[in-house]
Amino acid sequence: MQHTSSLPTTLTATGKPVYLGMWTWLWQRVSSLVLLVLLPWHWLNPFYRPVRLAVLGFVIFHAMAGIRVMLTDFGIGARWQRGLVWLLAALGLVSFLFFLRYA
Numbered sequence: 001m002q003h004t005s006s007l008p009t010t011l012t013a014t015g016k017p018v019y020l021g022m023w024t025w026l027w028q029r030v031s032s033l034v035l036l037v038l039l040p041w042h043w044l045n046p047f048y049r050p051v052r053l054a055v056l057g058f059v060i061f062h063a064m065a066g067i068r069v070m071l072t073d074f075g076i077g078a079r080w081q082r083g084l085v086w087l088l089a090a091l092g093l094v095s096f097l098f099f100l101r102y103a
Contacts, residue, residue, distance in 0.1 A: 034054075035058050039055065067088060
């Protein structure tokens with residue numbers, strides 16, 4: 001019996017299933033490329049608020065995706081993994097809103 005806890009979709013070209021973990025992997029890579037552009041921009045102009053908020057948002061997302069990968073590597077089940085990631089996402093959102101207020 002095969003247990004799939006991810007949300008399957010299909011690739012248009014091949015019709016093969018694609019799962020949520022692949023999308024998380026892809027968006028983590030995209031966020032790293034965006035951060036490669038945003039961080040030097042932030043270092044050149046550290047007082048530009050939209051860049052600071054973008055850096056904070058992308059860093060929180062990138063870290064959350066990395067924590068998800070670490071939980072997978074340690075063998076923590078998908079059910080616990082989702083709960084921990086949602087908890088960390090809530091903490092990330094609270095910290096983002098806190099820094100948004102004082103940024």
